[in-house]
Amino acid sequence: MLPPTMVEESVRIISNERATDLYFRLVVQSPRIAPLVQPGQFAHLRILPLREALLRRPFSIFRVEGYTFSILYKAVGKGTELLSRMRPDDELNAIGPLGHGFTVPPAGGEMPLLVAGGYGMAAMYLLAQRSPQRGIVFVGGRRRVDILCEDEFRALGWDVRATTEDGSHGEKGLVTQPLIAELKRGTAGRKLFACGPTPMLKAVSRIAEEFNVPAELSMDEHMCCGVGVCLTCVIPISTGDGWEYQRTCTEGPVFDSRLIAWEATA
Amino acid sequence: MKSEARNPKPEVANATREVNLSVQIGGMRMQNPVTVASGTFGYGVEYAQLLDLNQLGAVVVKGIRLGPVRGNPTPRTVEVASGLINAIGLQGPGVDGFIKKYWPFLKELKVPTIINIWGTTVEEYAEVARRFDELGGVGALELNVSCPNIKEGGAQFGTDCKLLSQVVSACRKATRLPLITKMSPNVVSIAPYAKAAEEGGSDALAVTNSYPAMAIDIETRRPRLANITGGLTGPCIKPIAIKLVWEAAKAVKIPIIGMGGIQNSADAIEFMMAGATAVAVGTANFYEPQTALQVLAGLRDFLQRQGLTDVRQLVGSVRVEKV
CATH class of the missing domain: 2.40.30.10 (Translation factors)
Incomplete structure (x- = not known):
């Protein structure tokens, strides 16, 4: 068994x-x-x-x-x-x-770039801790109080770059701005991992496509049973010739960004 | 929830020798009267790590029609006081998808599998019934004539006596498997529908499905479900379901599987006293996967405490003075 x-x-x-x-x-x-x-x-x-x-x-x-x-x-x-x-x-x-979580990069594999919106940071700590390569965490929020556990990522030896919409902490603006700047410096061997509000995930998905880098997104959908029986938390996933609803609690919450059929989301 | 209920005491386990828990639904024997409601238990395999499925009376799977079904847009469920409104839209893999993906697991279970089936025409119901008859090893078929969340099929058959009778008779001709008709609660009186199902050849009734319902987000002024309306389930519907079981039990001779908001053994016993031969745990599976086994342990305790030797002694035992 x-x-x-x-x-x-x-x-x-x-x-x-x-x-x-x-x-x-x-x-x-x-x-x-x-x-x-x-x-x-x-x-x-x-x-x-x-x-x-x-x-x-x-x-x-x-x-x-x-x-x-x-x-x-x-x-x-x-x-x-x-x-x-x-x-x-x-x-x-x-x-x-x-749920199905993030793929921890293999030793000598991709350098992870983490993108977190607010407490989306929390879902990525274990990934940072267990990744053989240190990477960069881009974390964004509305205000200073929305930025969490930066020090804990720094303690792992990671580079943390914070942004706030009101400029009260880190760079002023959206979390995707420093991410784009970083990707412009180079994309080879890099992989994105993101967790946060859906509009942010959608933006990260677009950026990944534009720069042709792989991305794994932790999707946030209203959930009920959590184990795959009720079919509440579904999102549209491409099947090649169309799309089907898959469960955020079971096939997800983490999906390859290329598989998400954004055009079918509400 | 309580560790005590999750790990039945040894003396309770020994008591199985003294108390008969088995019941008969048409030609299907259940080792005990506790099963689960279609749509709240997936295809069984999802819960296999959290409870021993072989301790249940039967496993009931989510509704299946001939082909795959994508289901409704999200949001699909909303929590309300002591209940849940859902509008999933019977997402499912279709007959072939089910047989390929889920049947290899289910057919190895020691307890019967009840397959909930539906269609948009009488012919489709019959065809799905025929396919599962052919498959072999199925415990029983449950005819879903009461889902409120699909435009065609479902409740349209369960709220029209003539159509209901046609669906049941057509399935009866297509299979020798026990047929359980899952009744809609959305009728003025359940008695004529219960009789129509019995006369059409149904071996049992499942009473009841969810109640049409709606919830609104007052900040956005939008319905909380993408489908606008859905079906209400959970403890808040229990008293209404008890009444329907009581009325259906008076109208027919075939056994009834009672369901609607069961959270514990007391709820289950109430359904049995109202006239149910077996019971199904539904929405509670979503928040406490151990519920069905807790119900079973509590039911055994109750029978012992009452000095009863057979669970069937509870069925329809409500004391009602003749008026």
């Missing part, structure tokens, strides 16, 4: 602290899920205090240390608001790790 790729377990909160004004960092003890995690995968959390809101909430896995994993999240809705009030020793139910 094949070893499991996903498990369901009750996980204990080790810490759940505010990282900036808007963001929280949750660390949980998860002896069965943590060792299985691949870069770009997610955990599906059941936040029991939600009561009448029944569904689990998906979160990209940020870091894995021993038998723990962490997530970075923004308290924006009912689920994340309640999650932010949970305390150490409280329990959550987790299913994970889920």
